[in-house]
Amino acid sequence: MPYKTNEDLPDSLQHVLPKHAQDIFREAFNNAWHQYASPEKRFDDSSRDETARKVAWAAVKHKYEKNGDVWVTKE
Secondary structure, three states: OOOHHHHHOOOHHHHOOOOHHHHHHHHHHHHHHHOOOOOOHHHOOHHHHHHHHHHHHHHHHHHHHEEOOOOEEEO
């Protein structure tokens, strides 16, 4: 389900992603949640939640990369 604030994100995301990356994840997840509500709009047999998570992580990885255990802005 969509997230109203970053504080609503899972603890695992709050602890590893910088605030800006959390914003990106939340906004991309929420948009994808609405965009892929219908199973016919999804590219595979993924659930709505799984599809939204894939989209959100792709959005984060567009701006951030993992350096060891830390997510940092791409240069």
